[in-house]
Amino acid sequence: MKRLAILGSTGSIGRSTLSVVESNPERFSVISLAAGGNVDAAFEQAQRWRPRVVSMAAEADADKLRGKLKTAGLADMEVMSGAAGSVRVATHPEADFVVSAIVGVAGLEATYEAVKAGKTVGLANKECLVAAGELITAEAKKQGKPLLPIDSEHNALHQCLRGGEAREVERIWLTASGGPFLNTPAKDFDSITVEQALNHPTWKMGKRITIDSATLMNKGFEVIEACRLFDLPPSRVSVMVHPQSTIHSMVEFVDGSILAQLSVTDMRLPILYALTWPERIPSDLRFPVGDLRHLDFSPPDMGKFPCLRLAYEAAQAGGAKTVALNAADEVAVAAFLDGDIRFPEIARTIEEVLGRTPERHPATIAEVLAADAEARRLAAERIQSIAGNKAGNLRPALASHK
């Protein structure tokens, strides 16, 4: 019986995790849950799973949850909030496996504390590796505990890497769907609308990651995550566009053999893999191999998608540059979604922030958060200057979004 702590329980990964638990009640129990601001969903999960502790992002929401639980006769359940609550959920002494799926830097501290507390961690939070990967992987190594990737590409790589030793890896190939603008000419990028950018061809995901897929920044983040998770330099992590997203990634070994992982595009599969590793248990998540007809591939166009190039540059520098890459991207994507900047300005904003970020290596989570805040400030500064200058010009392209 694995005893789970779930950080981000009411989000997409959190809900998929609980669906996997539901299908395998004899294997998993739920010890603690950290939710965001959805009190109703948190209440339902608390009722269903009876965790020892639930945490909400805001104290006001924790209070609301306490009220609901009292009415339901569950007044004894511990309810906390904020960073302290997430850390309590992540380090609960009864939990042995922590699913890290809080979106954004909010998940950093709790995940780091979980690793420090010797928990096995399933990683779905991008920032843990992009912004704080050097700290978190070092701590996991020190603890002798695995970091199990819960996203389709790195989970695929984890599976393929079983085919050899780490020293036998020549190169890692991350596949990318290419996003909705794979075949859009670069000259049309200026007029891309938010609706177009949110229309991802293969995965249904949150808004930010969908835009990050459209710019290929998501693949850039994955390059950085792969470097840190599997201890490889960026020069040995390559990207291939593969619109069907059937092959989730590949590992090329020194002898010339390549192992690839294929499966349905359903996050429950990498979650199940991480939760049961080193075992595999049956699921109904079957890819219909007999119906397979065509798989297409092409190299990524870094000229058209400068975010991927910027990610490689940040990966090479490491430290504060990767913190800034993530922070500037989050701010720029939010500005694009709000209609404040055009699509190509996302990359330009990030490039400017990277240029203004000094090369240094944060030694603590607090230093990571400080670098993150500084990059956000720089990004916001630039966006304000563009949005201020061009507000009139932007309206036509954004009309369909607002």
Place this chain on the structure above:
Amino acid sequence: MKRLAILGSTGSIGRSTLSVVESNPERFSVISLAAGGNVDAAFEQAQRWRPRVVSMAAEADADKLRGKLKTAGLADMEVMSGAAGSVRVATHPEADFVVSAIVGVAGLEATYEAVKAGKTVGLANKECLVAAGELITAEAKKQGKPLLPIDSEHNALHQCLRGGEAREVERIWLTASGGPFLNTPAKDFDSITVEQALNHPTWKMGKRITIDSATLMNKGFEVIEACRLFDLPPSRVSVMVHPQSTIHSMVEFVDGSILAQLSVTDMRLPILYALTWPERIPSDLRFPVGDLRHLDFSPPDMGKFPCLRLAYEAAQAGGAKTVALNAADEVAVAAFLDGDIRFPEIARTIEEVLGRTPERHPATIAEVLAADAEARRLAAERIQSIAGNKAGNLRPALASHK
């Protein structure tokens, strides 16, 4: 340092094996060689590799080789012939790894004796698993030694199977190029010429295996080999046509994950893998992943390619039926190559022989060889009756071959 015995050293696999040895002289030495009838090639190999013993198929060739070696100042090298010579090569006390690549049932006894002598065996001889697989896998299990497959599909499966435990395998997917008649209408099969059948789209191989690829019987043999090598019923071994032969095979695990192996179509890669397993060592056999554009798949048409269906039926029955499948195919393919029967008669001959073969399980290699001889007799009988009846009719279709 691995010390090799090579059964079939002057054949295609034998030569590729020696090319791998040549590239890695610090890892491998050559202890013994068994050649067929090519005295010049055997002499060259003996001079280059200085094995302890060389065996030729026929005593007359062994004598010729002795003469050449004497002239070259190598009179001390032991030269043997026939079955006793192959067995001596396969069981030489100084050899620890035996490459089994003699074509046909001639390789059975020597391979079985190698397994019995506790050698690690790399299997390239199809008959070892198709005709005598039940005996050879049982003996390998008893010895606690691995059988390492040296053909691209089973070698690919061996690699993919590292991604989980045997009990976690749901299904094996063998890929098939589909051969030269993938898109030929069944109605045109009667007029297929030998040249057309020998024109394989992706692999350059010997004549029999090329014809077996054109009928899909080769894939049928591989189904049987996979069942025996990986201890699976035929119902859990499937075939998918994949004309590019880039994905060499796939393993589907119970959780829904599928691992696939990709590489260049060069036999040195599976040979290198088998010789170095469980390690992988660098090679220059690189598949250009960056140039990958399209992979195509389709289900096999068992109506058009009845040999595949016959192989599944034989696999289900096991024992003498699989011996007969291989023997009848070898005789029928030879008759097709000689212009004695038309292409569709290959399958019809095998079907008749299978129907006349009783279900029984040979308990010794001698019993396997007896079942083999009986099936050959039945196949020859039928071919004689067809060729006798239809000789006049066959000439037009065969004109281009003779």
